[in-house]
Amino acid sequence: MRNTKLATLEDAIVKSGLKDxxxxxxxxxxxxxxKVVNLVVDKLAEMGFKNLHLAASSLSDVHEPLIEHIRNGVISKISTSGLRGALADAISHGLMAEPVIFRSHGGRGSAIANGRLHIDVAFLGASSSDELGNACGYSRSENAKSICGSLGYALPDARYADHVVVITDDLVSYPNVPRSISAADVESVVVVDSVGDSSKISAGAIRDSKNPRDILLAKQAAKVVINSGYFKEGFSIQTGTGGASLAVVKYIRESMIEKGIKASFALGGITAHMVKLHEEGLIGKLIDVQSFDKVAAESLKNDPSHQEVSSVEYASGEHLGSATHALDIVILSALEVDVNFNVNVLVGSDGIIRGAIGGHQDTAADSALSIIVCPLLRGRIPCIVPKVTTLITPGSGVDVVVTEYGIAVNPSRPEIAERLKAAGLNIVDIQSLSDKARSIIGTPAELPFGDKVVGIVMNRDGSVLDRIYNIV
Amino acid sequence: MEIKNAVAGTLESGDIMIQIGPGKGLDINLKSSVEAQFGSQIRSLIRETLSGLGITDASVNAVDKGALDCTIRARVTAAAVRASGVDVWKD
Known part of the structure; x- marks a missing residue:
């Protein structure tokens, strides 16, 4: 190779021209x-950087070390889809002077593409790269150390950031094709011991449920899908990460086989369940912005009809070509749904941030039919409430809410309510679900919110939807 | 009524663990995963349940994982029966 972009992390940072x-x-x-966020931010702290804006596609429990970097002034602003664990707890209690900006995946893609979220330097972990920066989320070499599948959330960063550093744990010979990130977008390539622990990809939000209530909810949701009017040859579908919404796929599969119906594509976070249906010939194509487990990641690597897409192609509200605009049915979970069908997936009923917007806003708004699956109560915490703690997905995009006490249909979709009633499903007023929850748990006390804004929830069009206040 | 040390309930989600021991007056120490929304409701329910059983002097340590009222009443009653030796279900 006559040219190389190989550098140490420190040299790559110096070369990037990064400034406070x-x-x-x-x-x-x-x-x-x-492992990339902590590795890079530790290095930036060591090099003396201050007041950086960390714009991640999402953050989770593993990013707890950022708390110290925030206290020490290395990181002064965060943009993300979600926060979990100790970092989320600390931020909810007022750790940061500036509020965290929360965007959906499609909203983040749009903001990067249209310049509202300008990235100076992107640090993008990859499971393989050649020394010019052709990189992807898997490796075909025998030295492969990690696999994450789709790099959909990294692709806008690679394309639009001023400077791109690829960080890999498997340097392979040129040309590393097929690739996700093009060498044309990459300035430096850094080799490290490990970019991530692939066994933990399916940790976090994703659970494969054996809970009987989840199974009941999944069966009810499958009946909603099957009788909605959208379950016909060539339909398209996406599921979220909640236990029940994942389990729905199992029951829809049975009905697809029985009725001889095939789906044209499955979208979004792709799971082993979806891969199975695809391999059985029940789903034509898989459109994958994020591989939710190792099975999905391997499938993306090996199957040409399993297509990686960027978050812009996946769910941007500003591009008519984005896949959500072609989506028929989406099945999502929720922390809370209120009597106006507004959904909260970000802030717990104790006022502490504990989730992520993900593609919730995007898919609910663009799909032909959005179904929220959630229990009436989780322990003593009500999921159907008079008013959501924090507004994440406006009720105008939410069509059906499935609970174990009945199914509520948005009054704006009377035709769906009629079809479900005709199929014998228990259709109830959402207000009665909220009342039922209250009758069991009593009236919760007001949460001890302070007057400091710790988070701003953006709508996918770039407008502000809601503000999250600190918990005292 | 003599109160001995006794326990009922578990630390599972949706349950409450009640430890009762000797004390002066009703001293209730609650740790709850839903403290902000329901802490005071749960304390008064524990107090009411014990008073209803005629227990006025006891120290109670409760660890709640989001239990519903029916569960709280049942666990408090079971702990009280074990602590006092008075079987309220039998009589």
Whole structure:
């Protein structure tokens, strides 16, 4: 090779021209197993950087060390889809002077593409790269150390950031094709021992449920799908990460086989369940912005009809070509749904941030039919409430809410309510679900919110949807 | 009524663990995962349940993981029966 972009992390940072106050970005494809954020921010702290804006596609429990970097002034601003664990708890209690900016995946893609979120230096972990920066989320070499599958959330960063540093744990010979990130977008390539622990990709939000209530909810949701009017040859589908919403796929599969119906594509976070249906010939194509487990990641690597897409192609509200605009049915979970069908997936009922917007806003708004699956109560915490703690997905995009006490249909979709009633499903007023929850748990006391804004929830069009206040 | 040390309940999600021991007056120490929303409701329910069983002097340590009222009443009653030796279900 006549040219090389290989550098140490420190040299790559120096070469990037990064200065105090600039914006750095990361993807979260390794989810709970991510090692890149902590590695890079530790190095930036050691090099004396201050007041950086950390713009990650999401952050989780594993990023607890950021608390010290925030206290020491290395990181002064965060943009992300979600926060979990000790970092989320500290931020909810007022750790940061500046509020965290929360965006959906599609909203982040749009903001990067249209310049509202300008990235100075992107640090993008990859499971393989050649020394010019052709990189992807898997490796075909025998030295492969990690696999995360799709790099969908990293692709806008790679394309639009001023400077791109690829960080890999498997340097392979040129040309590393097929690739996700093009060498044309990359300035430096850094080799490290490990970019992430692939076994932890499916940790965090994703659970494969054996809980009988989740199974009941999944069966009800499957009946909603099947009788909605959208379950017909060539339909398309996406599921979220909650236990029940994942289990729905199992029951839909049975009905697809029985009725001889095939789906044209499955979208979004792709799971082993979806891969199975695809391999059985029940789903034509898989459109993958994020591989939710190792099976999905391997499938993306090996199957040409399993297509990686960027978050812009996946769910941007500003591009008519984004896949959510072609999506028929989405099945999502929720922390809270209120009587106006507004959904909260970010802030717990105790006022502490504990989730992520993900593609919730995007898919609910663009799909033909959005179904929220959630229990009436989780322990003593109500999921159907008079008013959501924090507004994440406006009720205008939410069509059906499935609980174990009945199914509520948004009054704006009377035709769906009629179809479900005709199929014998228990259709109830959402207000009655909220009342039922209250009758069991009593009236919760007001949360001890302070007057400091710790988070700002953006809508996917770049407007402000809600503000999150500190918990005292 | 003599109160001995006794326990009922578990630390599972949706349950409450009640430890009762000797004390002067009703001293209730609650740790709850839903403290902000329901802490005072849960304390008064524990107090009411014990008073209803005629227990006025006891120290109570409760660790709550989001239990519903029916569960709290049942666990408090079971702990009280074990602590006092008075079987309220039998009589």
């Amino acid at each position: 106050g600039m914006t750095i970005s990361f993807h979260h494809h390794f989810r709970g197993g991510d």
